[in-house]
Structure formats: structure tokens, C-alpha cells
Amino acid sequence: MTNLFSHLLDFVRAALEIGILWTFYYWVLVFVQGTVAVQVLRGVVVLVLIFLVSGLLHLEVLSWLFGRIITVVAVAFVVIFQPELRRALARIGGETLFRLGPRREEIVEEIMKGILALARRRIGAIVAIERQTSLHSYVESGVAMDAVVSSELLQTLFMSGTPLHDGGVIICQGRLVASACLFPLSENPTLSKTMGTRHRAALGLSEETDAVVIVVSEETGLISLAVNGQFERDLEKEQLEDILYKAVGARSSAAVASPSVTST
Amino acid sequence: MSPRLQDWLRRRFWIKLIALALAIGTWIAVRKSLYF
Numbered sequence: 002m003t004n005l006f007s008h009l010l011d012f013v014r015a016a017l018e019i020g021i022l023w024t025f026y027y028w029v030l031v032f033v034q035g036t037v038a039v040q041v042l043r044g045v046v047v048l049v050l051i052f053l054v055s056g057l058l059h060l061e062v063l064s065w066l067f068g069r070i071i072t073v074v075a076v077a078f079v080v081i082f083q084p085e086l087r088r089a090l091a092r093i094g095g096e097t098l099f100r101l102g103p104r105r106e107e108i109v110e111e112i113m114k115g116i117l118a119l120a121r122r123r124i125g126a127i128v129a130i131e132r133q134t135s136l137h138s139y140v141e142s143g144v145a146m147d148a149v150v151s152s153e154l155l156q157t158l159f160m161s162g163t164p165l166h167d168g169g170v171i172i173c174q175g176r177l178v179a180s181a182c183l184f185p186l187s188e189n190p191t192l193s194k195t196m197g198t199r200h201r202a203a204l205g206l207s208e209e210t211d212a213v214v215i216v217v218s219e220e221t222g223l224i225s226l227a228v229n230g231q232f233e234r235d236l237e238k239e240q241l242e243d244i245l246y247k248a249v250g251a252r253s254s255a256a257v258a259s260p261s262v263t264s265t
Numbered sequence: 266m267s268p269r270l271q272d273w274l275r276r277r278f279w280i281k282l283i284a285l286a287l288a289i290g291t292w293i294a295v296r297k298s299l300y301f
Contacts, residue, residue, distance in 0.1 A: 015292070022288035030280045133276070 032089055034135050038082060045074060108150050108175050109245045115155030116215055116224060117238065125219030126159040127169040127199050129184065130248045134210040136171050143168055143182030150177045159217075169202065169214075185209055189230075203227040213248040215241070 033039050055063035119126045158180045159166050168181035187204035203214040207227035214227040225234040
């Protein structure tokens with residue numbers, strides 16, 4: 002009986018250890034997904050594989066050489082990715098464990114309030130919400146922020162004459178991570194000539210990623226939405242709220258349906 | 266299997282699988298180096 006209990010305890014311990022390791026690896030892989038770090042990691046994996054294979058085949062010279070190279074690479078890795086590592090550690094300490102962010106309803110409410118206020122005042126705006134595909138490369142093109150999403154902040158960021166008003170805002174996992182970001186322009190020939198660069202950028206981003214992109218027209222004050230390379234214009238408040246609610250937080254690709262109407 | 270669990274598994278399936286392989290591999294390698 003004691004033996005059985007001991008085996009059970011060993012199993013639980015092993016499962017717990019593997020579970021924690023899995024969470025760690027999963028988190029690292031998600032964090033580096035879509036960034037330059039992936040290419041570097043691939044290189045490291047190739048080096049480690051050569052090292053392991055040469056060890057297995059008793060190729061002593063290769064094994065010795067790659068053993069030394071891996072040590073150098075490990076140090077270089079820390080130096081090259083120092084900003085990313087710092088951000089990753091800050092995220093562990095600051096967000097995941099010790100701080101629970103605002104609820105999804107609150108974030109959607111703040112985005113809605115901000116967008117509607119911008120539309121009322123006819124201030125052009127472009128807000129991208131990350132889903133499955135990482136927007137990391139676009140974050141790097143703008144100014145990093147990492148702020149709580151608030152209607153006031155959104156309105157302030159798009160106020161003309163301010164340094165950050167030119168470009169798009171990116172919301173990732175419920176945080177406003179960057180502003181003044183550059184999005185790729187769509188080369189869709191069917192796009193109406195009346196659509197400005199802001200709309201082209203929104204469509205371009207939605208063509209290249211699965212992000213949900215909201216655009217407020219400076220000329221008309223109309224709110225449009227670009228998802229999966231399609232535009233839906235002049236949205237009702239409820240429609241927008243519904244789509245946003247599904248897009249924010251969950252990062253689920255199934256959650257947000259593609260707009261049914263294409264109006265270009 | 267519940268639809269929510271299915272949906273969770275489907276999302277980033279390959280990353281989850283690679284993370285699991287790495288976790289089990291690390292666990293086995295460390296245990297081996299500790300006890301053998």
C-alpha cells in the first residue's frame with residue numbers, strides 16, 4: 002500500500018515537473034513566434050543537433066568543436082537578445098503572476114468608447130488587434146508602449162499634431178503595446194480610389210496577418226473594419242462591439258468570423 | 266472531448282506538441298544525468 006502510494010506520488014511529481022517544463026517551453030515558443038529570434042533559434046537547434054549526432058557517432062573533433070561553439074553561442078544569445086530577455090522576464094514578473102489585467106469587457110468598452118469618440122470628432126485612427134499571428138514585427142516599426150487600454154489614451158494618441166498620431170496602434174493580449182506603427186499598404190486593385198492610405202494600410206495588415214483592424218475615416222468619421230483582407234464599412238456600434246469582444250483577449254481564430262459584406 | 270478543449274488543442278497545435286516533446290526530452294535527459 003505504501004509502495005503504491007509512493008509510486009503514485011512519483012508519478013504526480015513527474016507529471017508536475019513535465020507540466021511546468023511544458024508551460025515554460027510553450028511560453029518561450031509563443032513569445033519568439035514571428036520574430037527574428039526564430040531564425041536565430043533555428044541556427045542554435047542545428048548546432049545542437051550536429052553536436053548531439055557527433056557525440057553519438059563518437060566524432061571527437063567535431064563534438065569538441067561544436068561543444069565550444071555552443072558555449073560561445075549561448076553567451077552571444079544573451080547579448081544579442083538582451084532587450085527581449087529583459088522584456089520576457091518583466092512580463093513574467095509584472096503580468097502573468099502578480100498582476101491580473103483588466104477584464105475583456107472593460108478593454109472592449111474602452112476601445113469602443115475611444116473609437117466612437119474619435120469617429121464623432123472625425124479624427125482619423127487605425128487600431129490593430131492581434132489574434133493568432135504575431136504583430137511583433139509591426140510593433141518594432143512603431144513606438145513601444147505597453148499601456149493599459151483606455152479610451153482617453155486612444156483619443157490622445159490620434160490627436161493630430163502629436164508625435165505619435167501618425168501610424169497605427171497595436172493592441173495585443175489586452176495591452177496597448179505600440180503606437181505610430183507602420184502597416185503594409187494593400188495593393189488590392191479593386192480598392193476604391195476614395196480610400197486613403199489609412200484604409201489601404203488596414204487592409205494590407207489584414208491581408209498579411211489575421212489581425213482585426215479598425216479604421217476611423219478622417220473625412221467621413223465612419224468606422225470600418227478590416228479582417229482577412231476584407232472590408233466592412235459603416236459598422237453599427239453593436240456589430241463592432243460583438244466583433245471586438247471576440248477578438249480581444251481570447252486570441253482565437255475561430256472566434257472572429259470574416260465580415261460577410263465586402264464594400265470597397 | 267468538450268468543444269472548448271478541442272478548440273484549445275487545435276489552436277497552436279504544433280507549438281504545443283513541440284513544447285511537450287521538449288519538456289519530456291528535458292525531463293528524461295535530466296533524470297538520466299541525475300540517476301544513471
